[in-house]
Amino acid sequence: MERSLVKNVYTMRIMDLNCSHGSHYINTINYKNYEKDIQNAITKVISKLEIDKENVxxxxxxxxxxxxxxHGSALDLKVVAVDPILHLGHYNSKNDYHFLKDLRKEDLTDSINKSLNNCADNEKYIICSRNVKFNYEQVLKLNKDKIKVIDMVDKMVNSHPEVSRNSVPEQLMFLNMLFSKLN
Known part of the structure; x- marks a missing residue:
């Protein structure tokens, strides 16, 4: 993806090593400050590189x-999120697919909405598909005044993994659009 982004863009990659398979970058019972540590790392890099918050x-x-x-909602940054898993209920009911049952908050929509209510106008896009019903229904519970939901109506998208691989052009379009609006 980086080769297809506009020029002069720094990339910070954060690996999620919390729990056995990651916690989606969310606090867990064994790492209660994970969210704060991630947000501190992001703000430290922004400060060190002297990047305006509007350009992140x-x-x-x-x-x-x-x-x-x-974290984009908590820090009021621009966002492109592809089929985020906002609620673990569907996955926990199928043999704890993400290995997070009882380890972290199951539903993140209220927390995200609380942060979104305090956000300015930094654009936030979520690419998802109504064909992935559970995730799509959760995304629709977010504050529609603060995010733009892009519904990938595509016969090739029938499961969660298919959303990402069938929306690469759209992902690049939104990323480049947001980076091109740099001040």
């Missing part, structure tokens, strides 16, 4: 999409 875009897919919309 958080991007992620699936679990990374969860982190990007969660």
């Amino acid at each position: 875009v958080l991007y992620g897919v699936s679990k990374g999409g969860t982190g990007s919309i969660y």
